Amino acid sequence: MKITTSSDWRDEMPFDVPVSAAEVLPGEPTRCAGCGSDASLNPRTVMWAVKHRHPNNHAGFVRLYCSVHVPKPPARAPELSVTKKRERRPAARKADAVPERPKILCPDCYVEVPSHGTCGMCGQQVAG
Template sequence: MKIRNSSDWRDALPFELPVAAAEAVPGEPTRCAGCGIDSEPWPREALWVVKHRHPTNPAGFVRYYCADHKPVAKLAPPVSSPERARRSAPSAPRRLAAPTVPERAVVLCPDCFVQVPATGVCGMCGQQVA
């Protein structure tokens, strides 16, 4: 099944970064995802909206949180210089070079002037070439 996306207000939200719900999408009171479904709805001014990543939907999904349950923003650590990033990045395991097989010298049939296969028998005239 392929998930199709439509464009709406959620596209403007950054991933894993809390945004005030009243600024992102004003509307009716909503429940906090952390408080549970039995809790009372919160006014939008008291809620935060967070767009989370989803394993199969590249658009992600959105949840509302109160101040008590608001997740911490997940930001990548700043990198000061490219050289420092190269030093701190884990190195990939080194791949061993595949053993090289020397190529067979090209052998031509003295009568037909065509390349002879590894069997040593000319495919055109049938002469045995050493």
């Protein structure tokens, strides 16, 4: 069984980057995740939505923050200089040291006979 997620408005949001809550999730006033449940409601125009990573859900989860509690976006990694790509060549094939012996089939069973010449199915000795 393959488990998939349905697409929704969170898919368009980048991880760990504050986005205006009114743009991505318009609606009624709400509370900040950092202020607590007894804080007053704030209009979504002054709130920030941040998509966080989740260890069990690759789509992540979104929390709303006021301007006081909004997490800072992670520092960007320094830009790496563009390096010349190495050309990939197929690996050189080594020549076989010993040529492969021709396959011998048992005339009665039609199975391949091992190198000692005795059929593993019927026991008949086959000359090779």
